[in-house]
Amino acid sequence: MVSTEGLVPITRAFLASYYDKYAFPPLSNEVSRLSDQMYAMAVELLSGSPTTPEESLLVQEAERQPPHKVDENMWKNRERLEEILFLLEFSHWPTALQQKPIVEDAELGSALGRLQAKFKSTLKNLEDFQAKNSEFVFNTVMTYMPQDFRGTIIRQQRERSERNKQAEVDALINSGGSIRDKYALLWRQQMDRRRQLAELGSATGIYKTLVKYLVGVPEVLLDFIRQINDDQGPMEEQRQRYGPPLYSLTRMVHNIHLFLYVLWQHLNSRTLQKYEITSLEEAADVYTSEFERYIKFIGEVFSNSPFFITAEDAGTMDSRKADDYKEINVPAGDIHEVSLTVESLNSYIAWDFLVVQGKLNQDIGFSVECTDLSGRKTLILPYRRYEADQGNFCTCVSGNYKLIWDNSYSTFFRKVLRYKVDCIPPVAESALAND
Template structure:
């Protein structure tokens, strides 16, 4: 155990004398001006574009206009979240087709600028992650310096390691279930708050540490008092929040403004109107299917599939050589991670017996068709039963197109 002689209460006033040695200059006004200008440009884009602002964009706009939380670590997590969201936007597969193909010299120049932004953001994100990990380890190791260096200290370390493994398993499960970047960081911040509670428990000898700490001898009370009160609203760390917080809060506002601008500008890049599947069924020609069937299959439908549920459509086929066709996609904005959904097709005989036609697979989007060999019912199933938390917004259209009847050839007189 480290020597405790000379230890004094770690109060806000005591920390103030320490922070006096490490002043942090304010960010230049240009950072604030840039954030304001980016938000104004975003507003102009959403007003002028034919595509109205989406709910995700409206939520992001409100967040960019709001006041950052008065917490150092929450802002660090928030900056990491926004950097990941921006990197998601800048991923080549999510960019507009014109930029992916560098259709014009202007497109190529924009791609070069975005590549540079992506490289710098990846570097900053990595440094921020390393800083948070190192800082967490430093705090814990400093506290452990004053704990008994026998089995009790070992048990406290093992408890922390077990807790961190469980937290990582929670995050992995969320990602596997299709959680968005925002969902993941909501969970990460919840876990950070749990760490705060555990730290307070260590200081007050309660919770999981009660048995281990209650009878420890020689642990300085000033240390226990500090780790119990460290994150209180007006506790010792409030001095750090007031001194260093404003600069960090300015960065939070700036990175939110950058993300908002990139989101609305890329979503409306090279916007054009396309008429798709007008007066014709999909996958086969109007001449083959007939004008009436073309009109029938023209409209897409939308539905929400809750977590743990499925959505199905049953199509009736009266004759063989009909076509079963489908086209679907998940509706998701750039604020979300890529999602998928299970899909399969099966034949149901008049007696109720089921035969799998299209094996189960998970898709982000798909279109396809097949020619039937049996009359009866065909069931198309979108499966979200594997998701424990997240609903899926599905946009789809399906159709059963009857077989083409060839006109009878006129009889040829001898």
């Protein structure tokens, strides 16, 4: 049993400081472009005929804002990947495609085979990531438990629970349950795991019989596992920091699935166009590479993330002013500006921001301009859309510097922006000389 003496559960402020060392490189701009293209192509196909209930449901899901929780997004991506692979199986191709001569459609068959291989590999990597992360959290918690029969009982409870969960999934599939039904069940089971973890921290529920035995378990461990998944607990920092790019990928895989499903429904009454498969392959290439890059990155962040810190570290972090960052709503069709007056040359203007919440597109336009003392305006940083960005530059003229966040391209949806900006004056030569 590892000692927790002098330790407290990790705080959100400490996680923010820890995550500062792990900035996720922004997603490719192709994610947003190709995601929108998949959605637009699906809608165009649907415009020529009445939509079925399933098509309407898929359109609604594609237009809905992705879930806020990181793990729920992971399950949503996994569900969509499995749905896509189901459609790519030969037995689920449209009848018109199945009946075409192999020689005539060798190129098409090859393209669909490549798509299937890419999505299958990404699904396997996601499954491995989830299994590894779940095992890591459980084993880390168990290293702080007494290494006696109490730990053995808890492990047995978990193993029995996981066997029962798998049997429940198998029974659903064998009775003809759909992929949608399967993942609704898997998410309920995930919520059950969270409840069990909280029960372990509170010594209630299935762990009630262990109450008198859990006396020897460090209180700090019970506090941690009780609060780890609170909506506004430490993990909220993770959701705000790394959620936006994941939300974009969730939206993209929704749109890929939507387009493929609608395309398959219409191919018995129309001819498959070459550009449709080409566009689908291009979207698949970008999605699978970017999603695998994301889960590799987030896996490294998780594996190095601490669970406990010293009380001194917690006090230091929690005492840091929350006003380092501001959070504001940028309405649809509007902008938000921050002006900084610079009097000293060689000052540094720095910024750090992310889109905490937005509908459909998880990004916002950003640019920086300067108006010098003579009134001349200069563009310092050209307009570009970001999910998050950190940067700085050294000023070469005195004047007014304006940082502009632009949501004017959005017709309906606001963006919640979390940001910090600062103007750092130059270090005096005398100070440098004394270092």
